[in-house]
Amino acid sequence: MSSTPAQAARRELTGFTGDLTGPDDSGYPEARAVYNGMIDKRPALVARCADADAVARVIGFARAHDLPLAVRGGGHHGAGLGTVDGGVVADLSPLKDIHVDPEARTVRVGGGCVWGEVDRATNAHGLATPSGIISTTGVGGLTTGGGIGHLTRKCGLTIDNLLEADVVLADGRQVRAADDENRDLFWAIRGGSGNYGVVTSFLFRLHEVSTVVAGPTFWPVEISAEVLTAYRDFLPNAPRELNGFFLYGSVPPAPPFPEELHLRKTAGVVWCYTGDDTEAAAREMAPLLDALPKPMLHAPGPMPHPDMQSMFDGLYPPGHQWYWRADFVNEIPDEAVEIHAKFGAEVPTMQSTMHLYPIDGAAHDVGSTDTPWAYREARWASVYAGVDPDPANADLIKQWTVDYFEALHPYSAGGAYVNMMMDEGQERVRASYRGNYDRLARVKADRDPENVFRLNQNIQPAPKPRYEARP
Template identity: 55%
Template sequence: MTSIDATALATLRDTVRGPVVTPVDTGYDEARSLYNAMIDRRPAAVAGCVDAADVRAVLAFAQESGIDLAVRGGGHSGPGLCMIDGGLTLDLSPMRWVRVDPGAGTVQAGGGSQLGDLDHATHTFGRGVPAGIMSTTGVGGLTLGGGHGHLTRAYGLTIDSLVAADVVLADGTFVTASEQEHPDLFWALRGGGGNFGVVTSFTYRLHPVDTVGVAVTVWPVERTAEVLRWYREFLPAAPDELNGFFALLAVPPGPPFPEEIHGQKMCGVIWCYTGDLADGRLEETLAPVDDPAPPAFHFTSPMPYPALQSMFDDLIPKGLQWYWRGDFFDAISDRAIEVYEKYGRALPTALSTMHLYPVDGAAHRVAPTETPWAYRDAMWSGVVAGIDPDPANAERIRQWCIDFWTELHPHSMGGAYVNFLGQEESTDRVRSTYRDSYNRLSEVKRHYDPDNFFHANQNITPAAA
């Protein structure tokens, strides 16, 4: 493992205000730990940054020492790309702050913030940002990859609400990217990942979000075919105020689920309704859930939006074994439904799952060239995830995921949401994820990072000069 010269390390520690942790320091294992415990990497150092000055100092140190650099935001990073064996991790997690401007209708979040921080700060104003489904997700990685979640059909992708980003470039230059300043960089940041610089803050446009209608509907896994045939027709025709992601799951042992179905393999939909909740309109909107088959359980309730965002946090905490792969779909074909049913019946562990997130509605009303998100014609973003706390099951969940994805991929559009690319994806998969946007991203990369300094990511290589 690469080590850092003691004199250079002392200089770095004197320069930055955040903690610099190495293998000989107490707290090293915690500093290098990842959300996905299947990945175990040992960097030479993890340098916490409390502000842009720290970021500039760490970047300069990495440039001068020639050490590989990775950047860590809020910390989910499914494939663990924020840690490199023998490299240096620039850790933004100390930059965890949110500032709301209710008059301007915007919110600014530090690069190490999590969605829970964003939701907490904005909820008091009856506003929110369309972003993810878990409060522990990092704002940075989610946004730079595009960002979909409970509010996608109502308000679009996270990048569709991004209005500016503060960025430290590879050469240490600090810029603000927006439609008016560095518009080419701003375009690239809205889906192009962490390829272009270190984003120290994001500014978003706010939307009306307060109490939402939440519903959870599950059916026996044997009803997967009937439910999916109904779901593929029902949701796209529903008002944009209704979002619902389809899942294959084992029912978790806790509320709101009754004890008699705990542990049973099911298919289901988690619904979020941003429309008027008066006069039973949520229940009226979801009355058709009886059409495919009688649900084993159907729960509806008004809920503060941050409560919905944190509903799954305790179910899948940091430190589990994860293996995932994703794809975009423009349809749910009958042949694909056969695959979903087959692997739903074969869920290998209690936490393993498959999700289909709708990416239509407001997300379809953005031109395909306006951002690098190249699948504005997709209807669903799918992910297959093998999950378990026991390392002894790592190969089992990995193989289930690979087999499931291999049979499902021929029914997909070819590319995947970049944040659902796993730790063993090829360069071709990155290209297929960006379609025709890749060449333009490569040109922006050449301008802002010609030496590919930021390469510890789903990498976009600089265009040839």
């Protein structure tokens, strides 16, 4: 009688540093769960890896048994790319080491950390590195896909602050990737997603960011076209210290929001000013506020950076239904504004939303070929997200998301932020990397010619793997 993959793993991976969980184990439901409740996959084995050696052994086991391999950090990806039916999940969640060097202004982070853990550790020293907007997001997935967040305009993308990484390759070798070692790999992992190996440790540059002036401004959705028009003209000319993403959504029915605003549909801006000078922040926001009617709510205030990073955690807990689409955006013409206004007024559920994240400022200081992130000239990354806790609403939120995306896609730059894409096919992946795709494919052919790491926004190996690293 043949054994299951979980039974085979327990037999073959003696002394494994971590936990091996299969479908017959009591902890399996928790072990297989990911952030998006719409994803319901049943891996044959979930291997919680406590160190890089364990990661290498799991990769070898999956290859030896010809099983598909998924790699999971925080498990936040909308398409559920951190899990797989009938295959092996390398779960990095035990890799939690964090070491802050305040003198060097760096932080070394284990591949299983989530951003809230990093933010709290660095904030204790008055420092931060750019991350996302939900603190339960995994460091690994967000970083290797690019990294957009509240500090982008001031400090760049997360990949722009990555100094080195420890990577386990498809053949089990453990290597360091940096400007002075494995430069081809270092280039590729800064935006090429999980195609090249499993990153077990990251070293990030830190910036002096402790307290920020942050919070939302909401206007009635009925005047959203006016708000978006003013915002698109205002933000690119604002100083880099001021980040603010535009959104459509509903006012959450909970404190600190006034009860009379609960569930009101809104067009808004979520601000983050890097600094604790509330008067300076107010001065920089004033041109937009002065150009528009009085908002329903204007609530930016000083708070520790980790508090801003976790502001949306309660609104978006694990287990809700999610469906995403995304685009890069250079300009927002009047015709696009009207389309936004139509769909923004039709937000189908309280948690469904559309965000326009600024990706100018410091993100524009890096060249379009310096990392795989090819859209350095883009001003925004748009994401359309249908969200709801009830599986019965899955079709509703998906349809709104797809319709919204398809209506605006003709006005986009063509590609999208890979961290916010669903499984949309190879053509869409190519479009998101533009001219950098071929170089990514050559590195893939050299580092992972058999495409072991394919459960991602996949870069397929170039047909002839004869890539040589640049000197």
